[in-house]
Amino acid sequence: xxxxxxxxxxxxxxxxxxxxxxxxxxxxxxxxxxxxxxxxxxxxxxxxxxxxxxxxxxxxxxxxxxxxxxxxxxxxxxxxxxxxxxxxxxxxxxxxxxxxxxxxxxxxxxxxxxxxxxxxxxxxxxxxxxxxxxxxxxxxxxxxxxxxxxxxxxxxxxxxxxxxxxxxxxxxxxxxxxxxxxxxxxxxxxxxxxxxxxxxxxxxxxxxxxxxxxxxxxxxx
Amino acid sequence: xxxxxxxxxxxxxxxxxxxxxxxxxxxxxxxxxxxxxxxxxxxxxxxxxxxxxxxxxxxxxxxxxxxxxxxxxxxxxxxxxxxxxxxxxxxxxxxxxxxxxxxxxxxxxxxxxxxxxxxxxxxxxxxxxxxxxxxxxxxxxxxxxxxxxxxxxxxxxxxxxxxxxxxxxxxxxxxxxxxxxxxxxxxxxxxxxxxxxxxxxxxxxxxxxxxxxxxxxxxxxxxxxxxxxxxxxxxxxxxxxxxxxxxxxxxxxxxxxxxxxxxxxxxxxxxxxxxxxxxxxxxxxxxxxxxxxxxxxxxxxxxxxxxxxxxxxxxxxxxxxxxxxxxxxxxxxxxxxxxxxxxx
Numbered sequence: 258x259x260x261x262x263x264x265x266x267x268x269x270x271x272x273x274x275x276x277x278x279x280x281x282x283x284x285x286x287x288x289x290x291x292x293x294x295x296x297x298x299x300x301x302x303x304x305x306x307x308x309x310x311x312x313x314x315x316x317x318x319x320x321x322x323x324x325x326x327x328x329x330x331x332x333x334x335x336x337x338x339x340x341x342x343x344x345x346x347x348x349x350x351x352x353x354x355x356x357x358x359x360x361x362x363x364x365x366x367x368x369x370x371x372x373x374x375x376x377x378x379x380x381x382x383x384x385x386x387x388x389x390x391x392x393x394x395x396x397x398x399x400x401x402x403x404x405x406x407x408x409x410x411x412x413x414x415x416x417x418x419x420x421x422x423x424x425x426x427x428x429x430x431x432x433x434x435x436x437x438x439x440x441x442x443x444x445x446x447x448x449x450x451x452x453x454x455x456x457x458x459x460x461x462x463x464x465x466x467x468x469x470x471x472x473x474x475x476x477x478x
Numbered sequence: 479x480x481x482x483x484x485x486x487x488x489x490x491x492x493x494x495x496x497x498x499x500x501x502x503x504x505x506x507x508x509x510x511x512x513x514x515x516x517x518x519x520x521x522x523x524x525x526x527x528x529x530x531x532x533x534x535x536x537x538x539x540x541x542x543x544x545x546x547x548x549x550x551x552x553x554x555x556x557x558x559x560x561x562x563x564x565x566x567x568x569x570x571x572x573x574x575x576x577x578x579x580x581x582x583x584x585x586x587x588x589x590x591x592x593x594x595x596x597x598x599x600x601x602x603x604x605x606x607x608x609x610x611x612x613x614x615x616x617x618x619x620x621x622x623x624x625x626x627x628x629x630x631x632x633x634x635x636x637x638x639x640x641x642x643x644x645x646x647x648x649x650x651x652x653x654x655x656x657x658x659x660x661x662x663x664x665x666x667x668x669x670x671x672x673x674x675x676x677x678x679x680x681x682x683x684x685x686x687x688x689x690x691x692x693x694x695x696x697x698x699x700x701x702x703x704x705x706x707x708x709x710x711x712x713x714x715x716x717x718x719x720x721x722x723x724x725x726x727x728x729x730x731x732x733x734x735x736x737x738x739x740x741x742x743x744x745x746x747x748x749x750x751x752x753x754x755x756x757x758x759x760x761x762x763x764x765x766x767x768x769x770x771x772x773x774x775x776x777x778x779x780x781x782x783x784x785x786x787x788x789x790x791x792x793x794x795x796x797x798x799x800x801x802x803x804x805x806x807x808x809x810x811x812x813x814x815x816x817x818x819x820x821x822x
Binding site for chain 2: 323414
């Protein structure tokens, strides 16, 4: 039964059809699928499936990323209220766009996916100064800082990731907090994340969940 | 020696001149060229024209631009806050549409040419036309109906409205954006722009699924192009790939110039266009920031070897980041002139 539900949900996601995806989930609940299984056996695998299809074919796109994340967040929010017990948090990330950068879409996609993966995301919004990234990460005991930048000057500039790295070094926090970056400039130069001092980069918002979970694991090891 | 316009015209006809046309899109570099801040630079259309002319002379490429910055279109529709940066393009800082009710209040100016935000662009165009009109193609940048809302409300909120918002609000916004698009395109043509870059990331299957493209993006592309005609129009999806839709766009609209993504396979794009239009192979200009001389030359050579055989090919750049060293711009252009020569 679960197999056919997963297939129907994935098809709705790929068609960017929110109504149909939500119908599939609600029908699954009526058929006795638990809220926990909805999240961990349908929604999260759908995100993984999207990551795989991005790497394998061309027909996975921004709209699908957006809708996958949007629906994942909506369904997870609804299911969490029905969980038998509160799920354990995998970890915590502070997320925002680099100083001077006002592009928020990528961040939203990342956050939608993280919610389903039980990674807490603290959203600092857009145009975030480096000090604030670090201060908030310390105050909230986050394992990762996520910096989104859609323009070359905000990705490479002195006020973005480079400044966050410098602050982490100066404050002796490099083993406690890792940095992940994402955004168009990193897609066009896959080595750029090293140049600006990040620990990792994600090619798109959907893939970011896996990368961030990996970094949290490294910090906690 | 041929002029840029002669090279472009020859390429479009499938004829040869001294070399393939080479478009180098230097926009924000203009402020540096004149030694002033971007805010000062973009305040005066005469300065933008002066820098465009000076940079074209300096590097020898085949085009000049009337584009100030993309957010200019939002200014024409009511945006009053643009964020300037010394090292990057100006950006819309405050969106015109903050809530759906703002869509009702959005007003398309009756006469764009009378709008203060357009006046400096017209001044720039008049100078470019006077100085190089007919010799070097003058480019203008026009955002498509489907993409313009992203400048007015941000990409995140536009995606939200597009996919999960109320359809009547979406349609009302698109209708206003289309009305604006037609006026803007007409104004640029009247002012002397030759190359009209029709920018539409929603015309790419990197942005939307093919089915969505066919059902939603394509009808708006047809409506846009149907209203203004194909003369001078260049199909461009930002950095998003669009080889998969070229055949459909060509058949349904008749657009004759395709400015590919740096991530598109140039040879494949050219095969799909199959002599029915001009293929523009575009270099990954973010790579140009750090590449060595040899890497730059190899990449230029690779693109030109993929696209030049059989003619109807142009070599171009994206919107060149300010961080690219001048030496690398020269290396890229010299390689393009060398490998793109018909007299080798």
